[in-house]
Amino acid sequence: MSNAAADRLLGLDEPVGRSIDDPGFAPAVLDAATGARTRSSAIVGDRMLYLDSRPVVRDGHALGDVLIVRDRTDLVALTERLETVRTMTAALRVQRHEFANRMHVAAGLIDADRVPQARAFLGELVDRGPVAFPVVGLDLVGDPFLHSFLGAKGVEAGERGVALRIAEDTQLIGTVQEAEDVAAVLGNLIDNAVTAAVSGERTPRWVEVALLDDRDALVFTVSDSGPGLGGIEPSPAQPREGTTHDDVHGHGIGLPLSTEIARRSGGDLWVIDQGGADSGAVFAARIGGAVARTSPDEKENT
Numbered sequence: 001m002s003n004a005a006a007d008r009l010l011g012l013d014e015p016v017g018r019s020i021d022d023p024g025f026a027p028a029v030l031d032a033a034t035g036a037r038t039r040s041s042a043i044v045g046d047r048m049l050y051l052d053s054r055p056v057v058r059d060g061h062a063l064g065d066v067l068i069v070r071d072r073t074d075l076v077a078l079t080e081r082l083e084t085v086r087t088m089t090a091a092l093r094v095q096r097h098e099f100a101n102r103m104h105v106a107a108g109l110i111d112a113d114r115v116p117q118a119r120a121f122l123g124e125l126v127d128r129g130p131v132a133f134p135v136v137g138l139d140l141v142g143d144p145f146l147h148s149f150l151g152a153k154g155v156e157a158g159e160r161g162v163a164l165r166i167a168e169d170t171q172l173i174g175t176v177q178e179a180e181d182v183a184a185v186l187g188n189l190i191d192n193a194v195t196a197a198v199s200g201e202r203t204p205r206w207v208e209v210a211l212l213d214d215r216d217a218l219v220f221t222v223s224d225s226g227p228g229l230g231g232i233e234p235s236p237a238q239p240r241e242g243t244t245h246d247d248v249h250g251h252g253i254g255l256p257l258s259t260e261i262a263r264r265s266g267g268d269l270w271v272i273d274q275g276g277a278d279s280g281a282v283f284a285a286r287i288g289g290a291v292a293r294t295s296p297d298e299k300e301n302t
Helices: 004-010 028-033 073-111 116-126 144-159 179-199 254-264 295-300
Strands: 041-046 047-058 061-071 163-166 207-214 219-222 270-274 283-287
Touching: 004 047, 004 061, 028 041, 028 047, 041 254, 047 073, 047 163, 047 254, 047 270, 073 116, 073 144, 144 163, 144 179, 144 207, 179 207, 179 219, 179 254, 179 283, 254 270, 254 283
Parallel strands: 163 207
Antiparallel strands: 041 047, 047 061, 207 219, 219 283, 270 283
16 A cells, blocks of 8 residues: 555555566665665655655554655755855855955054055955965866855865865866756765765875866766775665765765756766776766856956
């Protein structure tokens, strides 16, 4: 038996009379329904579900199992968006602190009647521009959102002893118009790569991001100095067995959710290289409709 809500969430069409072993059920759903696992998470269609299987016993007799299905899609998506906001807020806090330090220096020079030095210092600030993020190659990213987002990720990575850098072959002509999807997928891959770099023994620890636009799609790769996947091929569509949280390289919920976001736009997420003795893993993602093309005339006028 199943109610209408369960049918909708599990993508079932007239399930009455069908065997539970029929194709069409996600492995995590099948395991939970058969009692192989009491709790699990699964991506079904475009929904992130939490499954809880509980036995029903009356007067010592087993009457069967009840599978409780909870939709966590909106909660997980909201968590990803809040993480993006937190990252940007942290970057703004760093910029504000650095700007305040610069103003204190300028004010100190003026109070000491060292006006020429103060004027020269302020002139250097104007020439240097805004507060620089600790990301090598960030100037290659012209899009304002990606520039700030990657800068904020660079600050976070630096706090963990990992250097974030932009690949030299990065070339992004257009501007990002699907900021939430890009932040969720790219942010998750970067966070996983930083965790992998920290867990590895290679030094220096680094994460490298390459970005390209293909018409209206944003394509990016994320590589790291970590130990790689250890020969285990992760399934982007399903969380790792027995996990309900993100682990190294997103073997938890983060990677399947990012994959679903990418596929929802006509793109995908995949593993280019599992890594090994000489290098870490390399992940790639393509998000369709994420880039608005900018003509050369428009670029000159902006």
